[in-house]
Amino acid sequence: MQKFLNQYHYISTSRSGNHNVDLAIRRFQRFAGLKVTGKLDLATIDQMKKPRCGLPDDVAGGGRVRRYKTGPKWSKKSLTYFVEYGEDLSQYQQDIIFQKALQFWSDVSGLSFSRASSSSAADIKISFGAATHGGSSERTCAYPFDGQGGVLAHAFFPSDGRAHFDEDEEFTDNTPKGTNLLWVATHEFGHSLGIDHSDVQGAIMYPYYTGYVEGMKLHSDDIAAIQSLYGNVLEFVGLFVFVFFSLLLFLFFTTTFMPCDSCSIIRPYMLSTG
Numbered sequence: 001m002q003k004f005l006n007q008y009h010y011i012s013t014s015r016s017g018n019h020n021v022d023l024a025i026r027r028f029q030r031f032a033g034l035k036v037t038g039k040l041d042l043a044t045i046d047q048m049k050k051p052r053c054g055l056p057d058d059v060a061g062g063g064r065v066r067r068y069k070t071g072p073k074w075s076k077k078s079l080t081y082f083v084e085y086g087e088d089l090s091q092y093q094q095d096i097i098f099q100k101a102l103q104f105w106s107d108v109s110g111l112s113f114s115r116a117s118s119s120s121a122a123d124i125k126i127s128f129g130a131a132t133h134g135g136s137s138e139r140t141c142a143y144p145f146d147g148q149g150g151v152l153a154h155a156f157f158p159s160d161g162r163a164h165f166d167e168d169e170e171f172t173d174n175t176p177k178g179t180n181l182l183w184v185a186t187h188e189f190g191h192s193l194g195i196d197h198s199d200v201q202g203a204i205m206y207p208y209y210t211g212y213v214e215g216m217k218l219h220s221d222d223i224a225a226i227q228s229l230y231g232n233v234l235e236f237v238g239l240f241v242f243v244f245f246s247l248l249l250f251l252f253f254t255t256t257f258m259p260c261d262s263c264s265i266i267r268p269y270m271l272s273t274g
Ligand SMILES: [Zn+2]
Pocket: 053, 054, 055, 187, 188, 191, 197, 207
């Protein structure tokens, strides 16, 4: 339990921050959406055993409103990715899943994604590994995986770009069995783009694996998070429409209100002033 609270930063790893176990339990219960008792009850212990993302939860602020949190972001909108495939699904299936997971984020932001020719050339470096792991172009990851269950995957904020999946899980597609790769990938890519864990249950960025959902999509909290970092697709369309109509209006007025006797719109004005 103490290890869990340390691992996910409910107890601070540095000298400053929280070292009070009761407070850590209360914060954990609040973040996970449990009844806040400050005691290690059954529901709390159960929640700690659930499969989840390996990244810690940022609970330092702990605002009253449940919502997303964000970290650093990319300074560009066109990003590349490279896949070092896992063993559970075909490469074809994994290609489609990763593409879909990235598209969830690009569909609602100004971001775009394309394949890189190598891991070292990619912004987002996707790889699988058990226990001690790390992609082919990377140093050994400082956070070893823990076998089946527990930590499913983890990813690093911009501009690191590493996204690691625990090969000891059984990643699946379109079935309630095993661990749904699309859900985990979409969550991890959220981190790769700079989004932290959200305490909104039902959000993709909630740290606990919520299982296979047919027709999975982003929660409004996830959309608000990505748009707070990179803006909105509609903003780009909106800007275009605004410029287009401004130009049209400008042309209309410059041609219509040119002083001319035959102009029907301006004539009443000219008559009234003599
Ligand atoms: Zn996570």
